[in-house]
Amino acid sequence: MTTAPIRNQKLDLRLTPQAKAYLQAAAQTAHRSVSEFVLESALSKAEETLAERRAFALDAERWEAFSAALDAEPRDLPAVRELFNSDSPFESR
Template sequence: MAEQRGKTDPDRGRPAGKPVASSAQTGRHIAPRDCSNKTIRVSADGKWTSGERKTSRLTARLTPDQDAIIRHAAELTGTDITNFTITTLLARAADILADRRLFILDDAAWTEFNAMLDAPASPKPRLEKLFSEPSVFDTTPER
């Protein structure tokens, strides 16, 4: 460790070899950002932009094979590794979020979906039994 004194890790901007404190160690909780109302534009050269200043950093550890594949794909698309990675991650994230918020149904499927929502719930005996018993939160602890 003595040979690292005074050196900084260029990827992390902190002294080389110094571990990063996790949120569990620091007691901080980082809440996920609400990105549902963000406007993201794609420029003519395929770059994604939100118009915001970039202040966040994302780091990942890769095997040499993973790194080679990603770099080769970036090269084939004619873009740098950063833009390729961000564009790919944003596209995948948008697909995942759309799958959770957007349901495209034809008229017949829409009618069937609404009928299922409007139908009374079927009896669930085990669930009824569970709710008829006192909750562990309803009982007074014995002292």
């Protein structure tokens, strides 16, 4: 038997009475507590949002252009070179 992770973190929300009633109705329809409904919904949206940043699809023509750009020799960008050679504002002088 697998042990469920201990949920010991709390997240507080401020919402309108209408939003709360809407979430309660949706949770009841899904046969979940409001906490379960909100957590599952938020995690699903977070997964979807983060997946968009990790994966993307390209057609064959764009894939070739993307691959060529990755394989190309780096361009000399004087402004970037100067930036990397300058002192960081976060380091003490």
